[in-house]
Amino acid sequence: MNGVLIVNKASGYTSRDVVNIISKKFNTKKVGHTGTLDPIATGVLVVCMGNALKIIELMNNEDKEYIAKIRLGIETDTLDITGKILKEEKVENISTSDIKKALSKFKGTIKQQVPKYSAVKVDGRRLYEYARNDIDVKLPTREVNIYELDLIDCSIKDKTIEFSIKCRVSKGTYIRSLIRDIAYELNTCGVMVSLERTKHGKFTLKDAYNQDDILNDKYRLLSIKDVLDIKSIVLEQSLLEKVKNGQVLPSFFKEDRALLLDGEKEVAIYEKYIDNKVKPWKVF
DSSP: OOEEEEEEEOTTOOHHHHHHHHHHHHTOSOEEEESOOOTTOEEEEEEEEGGGGGGHHHHHTSOEEEEEEEEETEEESSSBTTSOEEEEOOOOSOOHHHHHHHHHTTSEEEEEEOOSSSSOEETTEEHHHHHHTTOOOOOOEEEEEEEEEEEEEEEEETTEEEEEEEEEEOTTOOHHHHHHHHHHHTTSOEEEEEEEEEEETTEEGGGOBOHHHHHTTOOOOBOHHHHOOSEEEEOOHHHHHHHHTTOOEEOOOSSSEEEEEETTEEEEEEEEOSTTEEEEEEEO
16 A cells, blocks of 8 residues: 555544554555654644655655644643643733734744653653653754744633644744743743644645544545655656666756656656766655
């Protein structure tokens, strides 16, 4: 089974849970996802099967869009509402304009500290392993891009402040970390109450199928050609065997990369190489 499924992940499932469900449904172990969603999160999860696993790297590089709900005055070890509470404080004298001003400071390229409950590896171990064993470790920082960041609603009542943001971000951005840092900018603390990924690359919630849809065969399995926005070239017979064998060839396209086809079947992705030549990036 080869192809890509756009899944609308439900809350309470890990991304790995979704992979396991799809693996069992299609009776294949060749299943993987792009862009992990936390168990609390919902929304667009791109799942690749078979040959499509080879394009996960390209899919991971695409921008993602989220809607997140934030509560100020609470800090947890996981940076979301499900975690162990580390601190609680009263939040006063923060207005909608204060929140908008804080958000404006995070647009563009920023440095972000990775959450300790994450799958990022330090010295060969995932950070959540250190966290679960109460082992202190220096959390790495990474540079990410926040392309859009807007306040979409705000509730201030009974000294409880909750607000929702919509953001479009680069790969590797942790929304929990972004929320933590926004709260710090407001001179308080805060946690993520909910998170929905509304878009991954060109795919939105309208393109996604929930678990029941998939289990009841109400889905569309996309091809590699369907999901990649790169030039497609149908190969002549003289080139087909050479491409299947992964040969370096004289350049026959202008773009950085091209998807090469045998009729409708994907054969390989080739990329620019030295001396006006092209070489295989992935062979299917």
